[in-house]
Amino acid sequence: MSAFHLAQMNTARLRAPLEDPSMREFAEGVAVMNELADRSPGFVWRLVGEGGDGTIAAPGDPSRIYTLSVWESPEHLRAYAYQSEHLDYLRRRRDWFHPHGHQAALVLWWIPAGTVPTMRQAVSRLGRLQAAGPAPDAFTFRRLFPPPLPVSAS
Amino acid sequence: MTTEDLRDFEALASLGDPVRRRAYRVVADASGPAGRDEVAEALGVGRTLAAFHLDKLVAAGLLEVSYARRSGKTGPGAGRPAKLYRVAAAEHAVSVPPRAYGTAAELLAEALERAGAEEVLNEVARQHGSRTPAGSRVSEVLSEHGYAPVADGPDRIELRNCPFHRLAEQFPPVICGMSLAMIEGLLGDSAWQARMDAAPGRCCVTLSKK
Numbered sequence: 001m002s003a004f005h006l007a008q009m010n011t012a013r014l015r016a017p018l019e020d021p022s023m024r025e026f027a028e029g030v031a032v033m034n035e036l037a038d039r040s041p042g043f044v045w046r047l048v049g050e051g052g053d054g055t056i057a058a059p060g061d062p063s064r065i066y067t068l069s070v071w072e073s074p075e076h077l078r079a080y081a082y083q084s085e086h087l088d089y090l091r092r093r094r095d096w097f098h099p100h101g102h103q104a105a106l107v108l109w110w111i112p113a114g115t116v117p118t119m120r121q122a123v124s125r126l127g128r129l130q131a132a133g134p135a136p137d138a139f140t141f142r143r144l145f146p147p148p149l150p151v152s153a154s
Numbered sequence: 155m156t157t158e159d160l161r162d163f164e165a166l167a168s169l170g171d172p173v174r175r176r177a178y179r180v181v182a183d184a185s186g187p188a189g190r191d192e193v194a195e196a197l198g199v200g201r202t203l204a205a206f207h208l209d210k211l212v213a214a215g216l217l218e219v220s221y222a223r224r225s226g227k228t229g230p231g232a233g234r235p236a237k238l239y240r241v242a243a244a245e246h247a248v249s250v251p252p253r254a255y256g257t258a259a260e261l262l263a264e265a266l267e268r269a270g271a272e273e274v275l276n277e278v279a280r281q282h283g284s285r286t287p288a289g290s291r292v293s294e295v296l297s298e299h300g301y302a303p304v305a306d307g308p309d310r311i312e313l314r315n316c317p318f319h320r321l322a323e324q325f326p327p328v329i330c331g332m333s334l335a336m337i338e339g340l341l342g343d344s345a346w347q348a349r350m351d352a353a354p355g356r357c358c359v360t361l362s363k364k
Contacts, residue, residue, distance in 0.1 A: 079354060082326040087358055088350040090327035091272075091334070099270025142324050 004147035005044055005113045006071045009122035010106040012097040014063045026096040029089050042076020045116055068122050074144055104130040108139050110147045165246040168214035174207040185304050187220055187238035208239050218242045263325040272328055276335035283339020295340050301357055313357035330358045
């Protein structure tokens with residue numbers, strides 16, 4: 001078991017409120033995809049929102065949603081995100097989300113195994129990625145960084 | 155890649171021998187890891203010669219080796235595990251003079267993703283696919299486009315190769331969506347339909363009978 005796990009946060013801006021008929025398939029898919037994540041190999045933790053659906057709206061902007069989760073490794077997260085039914089939802093994202101333009105929308109970073117990231121920490125990492133590009137403390141799938149070396153107990 | 159990488163030249167040069175090139179093709183077209191006997195039989199050569207070429211392809215980095223008992227037997231009396239060959243994951247490209255189409259593709263994909271123009275790409279891909287002459291056999295058309303189709307029963311086709319693999323790894327929703335749209339164009343009004351059906355180790359699209 002590695003001493004570090006991979007934290008992931010991504011964000012999107014909805015084209016319409018989740019209750020809107022145009023968003024029905026996405027809104028229904030959220031529960032299905034969360035359930036798939038929960039039983040995927042390497043899944044560790046995800047932030048569960050008030051509705052229990054893992055899709056967290058920003059307080060100041062209800063169209064801005066986030067997911068925050070922890071995985072044992074990038075390979076586990078990749079298998080869930082891109083090698084499962086989840087890929088078809090990603091393919092259809094323009095039906096439901098605005099393009100993110102030049103803004104970073106996904107950030108990865110390492111956290112000590114057994115700890116849980118906060119949304120505040122996640123937003124800060126996304127800001128770092130946006131400002132300075134991929135680095136060991138805020139990176140992307142296209143530019144992965146290895147976990148920090150474990151600190152020796154001696 | 156624009157620089158001359160000697161390993162790429164060596165890998166591709168090792169395919170200059172026609173028998174070895176056919177050996178590579180037999181392994182690439184097999185539905186799973188292939189053994190020496192299987193390759194020897196397909197080539198119509200002896201087992202020793204087949205093994206010689208297969209091991210040259212391994213040395214060149216084009217094939218990978220695994221070991222398995224093919225009979226399903228275990229324990230004493232099951233015999234030695236057979237040496238099996240499959241296509242290596244590494245990609246080799248050589249361009250003379252230097253060209254960097256891969257970099258151009260990455261930049262275009264990233265720009266398209268930022269702009270949110272996936273539907274435009276999908277329509278272009280669909281039109282591109284539909285230019286295939288009508289009446290062509292589905293498996294042949296897919297093979298010609300590099301998808302390496304393999305039947306999974308009478309009503310389902312899996313695609314063992316992604317012609318856009320490295321780009322698809324970098325931009326999965328964009329490139330897999332494009333690939334699906336192109337395949338839909340290739341299928342035209344045939345008896346087959348394509349859908350996104352992602353799984354590890356093969357193209358994210360599968361086909362089923364309508």
